[in-house]
Amino acid sequence: MEVGGVFTIFLGLCLSCLLILIAWKRRNKGGKLPPGPTPLPFVGNLWQVRIDATFQSLMKLQKKYGSVFTVYLGPRPVVVLCGHEAVKEALVDQADDFSGRGEMPTLERNFQGHGLALSNGERWKTLRRFSLTVLRNFGMGKRSIEERIQEEAGYLLEELRKTKGAPIEPTFYLSRTVSNVISSVVFGSRFDYEDKQFLSLLRMINESFIEMSIPYAQLYDMYSGVLQYFPGRHNRLYYLIEDLKEFTASRVKINKASFDPQNPRDFIDSFLIKMHQDKSDPHSEFNLKNLVLTTLNLFFAGTETVSSTLRYGFLLLMKYPEVEAKIYEEINQVIGPHRIPSVDDRVKMPYTDAVIHEIQRLTDIVPLGVPHNVIRDTHFRGYFLPKGTDVYPMIGSVLKDPKYFRYPDSFYPEHFLDEQGRFKKNEAFVVFSSGKRICVGEALARMELFLYFTSILQNFSLRSLVPPADIDITPRISGFGNIPPIYELCFVPR
Numbered sequence: 001m002e003v004g005g006v007f008t009i010f011l012g013l014c015l016s017c018l019l020i021l022i023a024w025k026r027r028n029k030g031g032k033l034p035p036g037p038t039p040l041p042f043v044g045n046l047w048q049v050r051i052d053a054t055f056q057s058l059m060k061l062q063k064k065y066g067s068v069f070t071v072y073l074g075p076r077p078v079v080v081l082c083g084h085e086a087v088k089e090a091l092v093d094q095a096d097d098f099s100g101r102g103e104m105p106t107l108e109r110n111f112q113g114h115g116l117a118l119s120n121g122e123r124w125k126t127l128r129r130f131s132l133t134v135l136r137n138f139g140m141g142k143r144s145i146e147e148r149i150q151e152e153a154g155y156l157l158e159e160l161r162k163t164k165g166a167p168i169e170p171t172f173y174l175s176r177t178v179s180n181v182i183s184s185v186v187f188g189s190r191f192d193y194e195d196k197q198f199l200s201l202l203r204m205i206n207e208s209f210i211e212m213s214i215p216y217a218q219l220y221d222m223y224s225g226v227l228q229y230f231p232g233r234h235n236r237l238y239y240l241i242e243d244l245k246e247f248t249a250s251r252v253k254i255n256k257a258s259f260d261p262q263n264p265r266d267f268i269d270s271f272l273i274k275m276h277q278d279k280s281d282p283h284s285e286f287n288l289k290n291l292v293l294t295t296l297n298l299f300f301a302g303t304e305t306v307s308s309t310l311r312y313g314f315l316l317l318m319k320y321p322e323v324e325a326k327i328y329e330e331i332n333q334v335i336g337p338h339r340i341p342s343v344d345d346r347v348k349m350p351y352t353d354a355v356i357h358e359i360q361r362l363t364d365i366v367p368l369g370v371p372h373n374v375i376r377d378t379h380f381r382g383y384f385l386p387k388g389t390d391v392y393p394m395i396g397s398v399l400k401d402p403k404y405f406r407y408p409d410s411f412y413p414e415h416f417l418d419e420q421g422r423f424k425k426n427e428a429f430v431v432f433s434s435g436k437r438i439c440v441g442e443a444l445a446r447m448e449l450f451l452y453f454t455s456i457l458q459n460f461s462l463r464s465l466v467p468p469a470d471i472d473i474t475p476r477i478s479g480f481g482n483i484p485p486i487y488e489l490c491f492v493p494r
């Protein structure tokens with residue numbers, strides 16, 4: 001072998017040793033992170049955590065390392081929490097410590113720490129407090145938003161009647177109607193179902209959620225430092241979100257042009273009032289960037305989550321037609337065939353309520369949870385997590401925790417019913433997460449799910465194009481989000 005070759009190998013070995021040492025040092029950076037598989041330089045635990053099956057890989061590691069362990073996503077250590085106890089101890093019992101938003105490199109390029117969902121510190125506190133107040137002022141959790149949902153459900157029923165029981169692919173039927181509810185709150189008006197721009201926005205939101213969940217996104221999360229400089233599929237999400245941002249900014253401009261501070265029409269106007277009040281404070285969080293990005297957070301989260309859950313729900317109901325029949329029976333008993341369903345009916349409909357909970361549990365919209373981090377040096381279960389350590393509260397592992405759900409992998413509405421058939425709460429039902437970052441749209445989402453499911457099933461029966469036994473309920477993609485399979489169905493008028 002030539003001297004040059006030997007030298008190159010020697011250099012390579014030295015470099016590897018150095019990188020291992022750096023990884024090891026980082027791992028113990030003044031902290032005592034929970035145990036986990038040994039990371040390799042640069043690749044971290046890529047051999048143990050498959051980018052095309054992140055959730056499954058982490059669940060496998062749980063068997064070996066217990067419910068709290070550390071994995072390296074590329075060079076970045078992440079503490080993983082599995083099962084109800086571990087997640088509750090962190091997000092609820094030490095709520096403040098774990099209230100930070102963890103790194104999400106796939107979205108960071110667009111948001112740069114701004115907007116409610118991806119911000120931290122005082123910025124997040126201000127935006128969260130403000131958003132919750134405004135959502136409530138515009139009727140979230142109250143009668144006024146209920147009426148808006150009922151009206152919007154009425155438009156959907158009209159659209160479904162037009163199909164005359166022919167097969168349809170339900171994605172955009174559902175997202176148009178759901179999105180119009182949050183659109184009324186943030187933009188002050190609904191879109192016409194035929195509006196081409198609206199449909200294009202919904203496609204972008206739908207595609208973005210897919211892009212966030214494919215292996216490219218997991219890879220980008222690990223190596224954003226390098227990959228951001230290279231062309232390729234991993235950049236698609238960035239451009240989609242930029243387009244959505246542009247649309248939101250254009251709506252802000254329209255509002256500004258006709259703005260009347262005495263008469264706020266929507267979320268955007270309410271934010272503009274705050275901007276006006278704070279205009280002499282250069283450090284105010286009420287600025288254009290936070291306005292555009294928080295509005296986008298609400299529009300995006302308020303659209304895709306509920307419509308995906310409805311889409312998954314109809315598939316599950318077709319697979320288990322006896323469950324659909326029992327819901328219809330309860331609708332007939334409590335609401336009857338003509339009256340529009342209202343939220344007050346829910347307490348009288350324990351079976352329907354239980355089915356909706358079970359649908360949400362199995363839909364498991366964000367199985368890995370949305371990343372958190374610790375906002376200060378934190379002691380947790382005998383470990384020491386230095387400030388800024390990223391944490392994955394694995395919501396999917398809580399929703400399938402065998403200690404809390406008798407048949408974790410099955411569709412079993414009785415998980416939420418007691419022996420007398422009354423609705424039974426389950427503390428491990430954390431689809432909206434828990435603690436300080438708990439979903440701000442929970443009340444709205446719960447109302448929407450109840451009113452949409454009952455309105456549709458009151459008027460239509462579902463018909464599958466394949467026998468129930470052949471319906472495959474495996475998610476089409478499972479990554480950051482669980483994406484429901486694509487399917488067609490018939491809404492047959494009753």
Ligand code: HEM
Nearest residue numbers: 116117297301302305306370431432433437439440441445
């Ligand atoms: C079925 C429906 C929904 C589900 C399952 C869901 C679930 C979640 C989850 C798991 C989180 C992460 C919480 C955490 O960081 O631990 C979250 C956050 C959030 N959700 Fe929802 N969500 C739903 C509907 C909505 C709706 C309708 C809105 C709009 C009003 C919304 C707006 C948000 C926002 C803005 C955040 C970020 C909160 C923060 O970082 O402080 N979500 N949601």
